[in-house]
Amino acid sequence: MNLRQLAYFVAVAEQRSIQKASAVLHISQPSVSTQIKLLEEELQAQLLERRQSGTVLTPEGELFLNYARTALDALDAAKISLRAKTSSEVGKVVVGIPGSLSTVLSLPLVRQVQLECPNIRLKLVSGLSGHLAKWIEDGDVDFGLVHGIPQENGLDFDFLMREHLFLVSSFGNTSLQSKCTADGDISFAHLHNLPLVLPGKEHGLRRIVEEQARLAGVKLYIRTELDAHELLAEWVKDTADCAVLSLAALKMHGDINDFLIARIVDPVIERRVSIAYASKRPLSRASRRVEGILRNLLSAEIDKGWWTYATLNS
Structure with a gap:
């Protein structure tokens, strides 16, 4: 069974004539008749009856016509869809x-x-x-x-x-600035008992910081919990709390020079x-x-x- 046989069969069923179907298909009548015969042999069922008044569907043909149309319609839909996707993303x-x-x-x-x-x-x-x-x-x-x-x-x-992640505080935090190296880094050990604002425990950033503190034996003082990144930086501006953030998270707050920012090292916290x-x-x-x-x-x-x-x- 192939798509050509299905198309010939549907055309004959719709035209109720092999002669008319061959004209619509621009195929010779013998070719159409041969393909219909091969289809009937494969299905082991008579699909059409040839009468003097024309060609009519048998009950088996009526049933198979629905399947044949569905198959051909699905193929047409697939062609249209693929052509649309090939021309442009939709x-x-x-x-x-x-x-x-x-x-x-x-x-x-x-x-x-x-x-x-x-x-x-x-x-x-x-x-x-x-x-x-x-x-x-x-x-x-x-x-x-x-x-x-x-x-x-x-x-x-x-x-x-x-x-890499950074320790962020208000720009006027001189005590924290004194703990930074000339390169602007700060040792993780200096986070010991530092007042921190961090996201809640379900947040990946919080888990990273706490796991590193556990490995380094550093006691964290988490004074405030805020899940939203935009709130973390704003809180740091107005309080003595420090946050652990990425530079990308600070980007939403305009000029990052408004903050005291120190890369955490010994060890580096990487995300x-x-x-x-x-x-x-x-x-x-x-x-x-x-x-x-x-x-x-x-x-x-x-x-x-x-x-x-x-x-x-x-």
Whole structure:
């Protein structure tokens, strides 16, 4: 059985005549008759009856006509869909971006997608890496950036970049400034009993800092908990608390020179950024295009020079 036989059979059924069907198909009558006969032999059923008044469907033919039309319609729909996707990317794409990277990447991504792919409807979702990973697995988000490797089954990760974390305080914190090296670094040991504002325990950043403190034997004094990155920096401006943040998270607050910023060393606190995908759900062509734009934007931001100690995975 092949598509040509199905097309010939449907044409004869609609025209109620092999002669008329052959004219519509621009195929000789013997060729049409031969293909219909081969189809009937394979199905082991008579599909048509040839009468003096024309060609009519048998009960078996009536039943098979529905299947034949469905198969041909599905093929036509597939052709139309693939042609549309080949000419330009079309469709809705939902991308997840953590809050600490949102200011750096979200609006530039929207602008660039509108410029390069006007037929793509882009939706951006922000949240904690663990939440984003779950949404990707559930199919609510097509792909997204996450910190580390969230413990979610059914996901694949592509490691993109690493960034160092910094201790951030108000610019007038002279006691903290005295503990910094000439290069602007501060030893992790100086976090001992320092008043800190950190996200809640479910936040990946909090887990990284606490795990390093445990390994280094440093006692942390977490005086305030705030989950939103934009609130962390604002709180630091107005209080004596210090925060542990990435430079990307500070970018939303304008001039980073408004803060006292010291890279944490001995040891360095490093955070990784990966793209997460659902293992069993391939990306659409539109999603792949948006992913490529996002990668380019991330690389371009690092090349600007402000994002010090952020490096792409080679």
